[in-house]
Amino acid sequence: MTQEAPVKSLLVPFYEHPADRPEAWDAVVAAAPGLYGVVLNPANGPGAAPDPGFVAVAGRLRGAGVRVLGYTDTDYGRRPHHDVARDLRCHRDWYGADGAFLDQVSSGAAALAHYRRLAAEARTAGAATVALNHGVHPDPGYAEFADLLVTFEGPWDAYRAAGIPSWTAAHPPERFCHLVYAAPPGARAGAAVHCVVPGTGAHPWGTLPHELEPVR
Numbered sequence: 001m002t003q004e005a006p007v008k009s010l011l012v013p014f015y016e017h018p019a020d021r022p023e024a025w026d027a028v029v030a031a032a033p034g035l036y037g038v039v040l041n042p043a044n045g046p047g048a049a050p051d052p053g054f055v056a057v058a059g060r061l062r063g064a065g066v067r068v069l070g071y072t073d074t075d076y077g078r079r080p081h082h083d084v085a086r087d088l089r090c091h092r093d094w095y096g097a098d099g100a101f102l103d104q105v106s107s108g109a110a111a112l113a114h115y116r117r118l119a120a121e122a123r124t125a126g127a128a129t130v131a132l133n134h135g136v137h138p139d140p141g142y143a144e145f146a147d148l149l150v151t152f153e154g155p156w157d158a159y160r161a162a163g164i165p166s167w168t169a170a171h172p173p174e175r176f177c178h179l180v181y182a183a184p185p186g187a188r189a190g191a192a193v194h195c196v197v198p199g200t201g202a203h204p205w206g207t208l209p210h211e212l213e214p215v216r
Contacts, residue, residue, distance in 0.1 A: 011131075011148075011177055011193050012212070013039035013071075013101070015205045018053040027212045029060050036148075036177075036193045037067030037129065039101045045072055046090035058095040067129055070097035077106045077114050084118055088125040099129035107138035119145045131177070140167045143175060148193060151176050155200075156183040164190075185210050 012035060018025045028038060038061055042054045058068050070091025072084055084102075091097035100122035105115060119130045132138075132146045135153035142149055152162055159180045168176060173192035180189050180196045181204035187196050199207035207213075 008034060008036045009193055010034055010209060010212075011036045011039065011069075011179075011195050012209065013041070013179065013195060013205045014208060015039075015041045015071075015203070017042075017051075018057045024208055024213075025057050025060075027208060029057075029064055029066075031212050032061070032064035032066050035066050037069050037099060037131075039069045039071050040091070040095055040097060041071035042095075045087045046070060046094055050094040054095060058097070062096055062098070067099045068095060068097045069099035069101040069129060069131055070095060070127075071101050071103060073103050074105055074115075074118065076104050077111045081114075081117065081121070085121045085125070088122050088127065092126045098126065099131065100125070100127040101131045101133065103133045105132045105134045105138070105142075107134045107136050107142075109139040109141060112139065112141045115142065116145050133179070135179075137165050137168070143171055148175060148177055150179055151191070153179040154181070156180055156187055156196075159183075159189070181205070181207075183210070 012028055014028060040054060040058055042051045061068050072087040074084055088100055102118060122130045129147045131148040132142055133150040133153060135150060137151045152159060176191045177193040178189040178191040182200045183196045183198060189196050195209055197204055197207045197209050
């Protein structure tokens with residue numbers, strides 16, 4: 001009997017330093033077979049110089065076959081193109097990132113050309129996977145040049161009331177991701193790619209998904 005490959009459904013944006021939470025990072029690496037990828041965010045981006053702790057953990061993730069998506073803030077289209085491009089190259093050169101996670105992405109049609117150009121820049125920098133975090137359902141045009149659209153980011157209470165526009169049915173489920181925080185144990189997201197964490201407040205992504213929290 002042929003054993004089925006594990007479903008890689010969990011995208012983990014874990015914004016804690018490996019030196020401060022080594023046991024949590026061990027849990028992330030151990031979960032490699034079920035991970036869609038890990039968002040690497042040393043300093044709201046790659047930082048001013050390579051961080052040895054993140055260099056090491058990125059190497060472990062790559063060695064385990066996990067996508068490493070370098071975090072880059074786009075400030076809803078206000079951040080200059082050359083600054084975003086610099087971050088993309090640093091993630092590649094310093095941490096070996098093979099994907100890009102663009103955060104604070106505009107959702108309207110007016111910004112499509114800007115983000116199409118940024119996605120092309122990410123590909124040039126070696127990103128095999130380009131994820132755009134809109135946090136809401138964007139104009140359908142973004143699906144033309146991104147591999148993954150984060151169409152929800154917010155607390156569990158808001159997620160329970162969120163709807164899904166009909167245009168998403170024209171795309172495979174694995175093209176969409178939901179990031180949910182302030183979630184109780186046992187909470188589950190409806191997107192094929194997802195992350196559901198207990199964290200609250202200004203830094204919810206300093207907590208692991210419930211299923212990856214190390215046993216204490």
